[in-house]
Amino acid sequence: MARETLLTLAIMAALLGTVIVAQMMGEGFVITLATKATIFALAGVGLNLALGYGGLVSFGHAAFFGIGGYVTGILASHAGAGTAVATLPFTLMGSNQMLGIWPMAMLAAGAAALLIGALSLRTSGVYFIMVTLAFAQMLSYFAISWPRYGGEDGLSFYVRNSFPGLNTLVPVQYFAICMALLVLALIASSVIVRSRFGLALQAARQNDQRAAAVGIRPYALRLVAFVISAMITGLAGSLYADLNRFVSPAMMSWHMSGEIMVFVILGGVGRLAGPVAGAVVFILLEHLLGGVSEYWKALLGLLLLAIVLFAPGGLIGLALRRDRHV
Amino acid sequence: MVLFIEQALNGLQYGMMLFLMAAGLTLVFGVMGLINLAHGSLYTVGAFACAWVAAATGSFFLGLVASLVAAAAAGALVEVVVIRRLYHRDHLDQVLATFALILVFSEGTRWLFGSFPLYLTLPPLLAGAVTLPGGVQYPLFRLAIIGIGAVVALGLFFLINRTRLGIRIRAGEADREMIAALGVDIERLYTIVFALGAALAGLAGALVGTIQSVQVGMGEPVLILAFVVIIIGGIGSIKGALIGALLVGMTDVLGKALLPGLFARVMAGSDAATVGSAVASMLIYILMALVLLVRPQGLYGQRG
């Protein structure tokens, strides 16, 4: 456990160090890449709670990522135009304040997860994977066929939303915001995992018959984990929308769901820092392999195959050379 | 009315195509307990093989044969090299490995054939339209797809219920160790089942490629629809796959054809048609949600 904590700190330090060096050398592009990795890591931290600790193989987390993104884009575009998002049942104005947008993004993602989870958790195993995938796809088709907010073309907003006391358009300042949220999410998930709730959740993952026999209902437990997980991923979606100042149905596509899953598994399922390591490596590979061949995703696929077949513990598992822990 | 009949036939044709996809998926689920995301890639392989061979030889029918052969071969190869190592892994590993296979397949296809779509031309024998009773003009080729789907469905029922291979498949579903103990070469059985499913997917790809166009990524939306079919029909059941596919095909096509107009009649305003088409795009998922509420194991699913 201590070694894993050290490793977590080392990975975070490496990410932070990269940005500091890039800032000193004036490499804005590297900072943007690091910001992207940080946001993806946050999305993965969300999924890891459901997948790693709850055993819920959700292939639909892009839905929550996308919902967080769309909430951000919609609020920001209305704020830009000075119009109301909705007038019924109450007037909801647009917003360009991150502190107001984040809770809305998380709430919307959480509400969607409550609905999707309540239905999907009636099933298990392979069914659960397919059902979450299908519901995410439904939202993605909805975004494509709903022209009001850009439909298939997506929705652009021209100014990044603001945060009190910072200039979010300066790359390193925006990175700092994302990094701070990632650290908070890591702390929150490590606290949750060790709590009473975490104990019960992990018990239900390993033996749900046993959990029920001691009076713990796996369904409600998993639904709560699923919702919390979706809220964190939704927050990441909001940050990603602000990073690009653009949202599109691609954020909800099943490729995105697959990639969020890859961050978690590349790093190591059920490891605190797994998603961080996974996302950093993914972005690095995208950048490096992308330079080698335009078909870099084929290489990524082969690498992924090798990891699944030969290193089931992921990168952190390799680094610690130990079986997956509790 | 004419429009309705035409759309209903389109729904039937779409459903039959989904059945070809779903049948292979559900067999592989049922017999090997494996979730294969790369099933859509085999569909794409079939479409490309058909387009390429048809273009090279000038014969559409040779193209169809090529789609079956190429998809079956690709399926068998993938089974032997990768999938075989995944039967005893958990679903997470299966999802990830087959997701990786998709990346390899689609980039590979793009590298071989480029990003531009290919087009298939219909042979004269199947081109044109027929006049159905009631005076409806309907493309012959779409009728042929309905026919092919029906023949495959009958063939699969016969295969599973009446032949030695079918008995082995059913035994394999019930108890892997038992069938191994009976002296059946289980590895070969699995490869055959996987290749069979792949061939059906490849056939579906070739047929759809003839109606639409052949391009990288064409298999992915179909794969997800095939999942919806299986969720509705119940895992491992060919009958469920058939009923589910027809339900999904009909619902999707009729919903998209009729709902925008229906909404425009009920709702005032210019938004009505867009609301209608947005709802129509979600209709099959709403159907899936209803099935999950009433029968989480699917209409013909065994696990209670």
Place this chain on the structure above:
Amino acid sequence: MSDAVLTLSHLRKSFGSLLATDDVSLDLRRGEVHALIGPNGAGKSTLIKQITGELRQDAGTIVFEGERIDHLDTAARARRGLARSFQVSSVIPAFTVLQNIMLAVLGAGGGVYRFVRPALRDPGLTDPARFHAEQVGLADRLTTRAAALSHGERRRLELAMALALRPRAFLLDEPMAGLGLEGARHLTTLLSDLRHQAPILLVEHDMDAVFALADRISVLVYGRIIATGTVAEIRANDAVRRSYLGEGA
């Protein structure tokens, strides 16, 4: 009959054409060990599963402490104090002994939805868990993972988890299975004391243990109870001798 804690009346359960539970009635009284014996395939496990709620009976009722529980799910029955151990040891292998018992304490006491305080630093969980570990003699194995325990130790861990549920009745499904002579003797002593805490419905193949522990015995054959009585009565019962004991003795 007023001291019956658990009463099954006319339970019936069939799987297709197979009648697995055929009009079973029995009761478990305060302070007793009631053993349920019968040949393999007699339907003992099916019966236990109906009591715990893993299976729903086709007909009949289950009354626990004066209330019908047959409409409740497994978790709700467990919370009312119906503690079971499994035929195949089923603890959480990656959890330590302490964590496993804490889980049972958590299930019994409620308060699952607390997200902040570390469970391992929560005396509301750890104190009772340590106490029950001591009760079954696992106090020196608290930080060992369940996967690393010996078979006998795992059996005792199961028992500690059952105890942590503050049970009003125990359902023990073959607790002696796979234990050596020494282990079985140890467990017999433990169970013998337990009956005063809560009565035990004991499914067991080990006849020595059954005869040593049981106050009453019911014999289940082909889903029917063919006899219920004291140890002496069962030993003397002709039907039982013919259909069951006769084969083994």
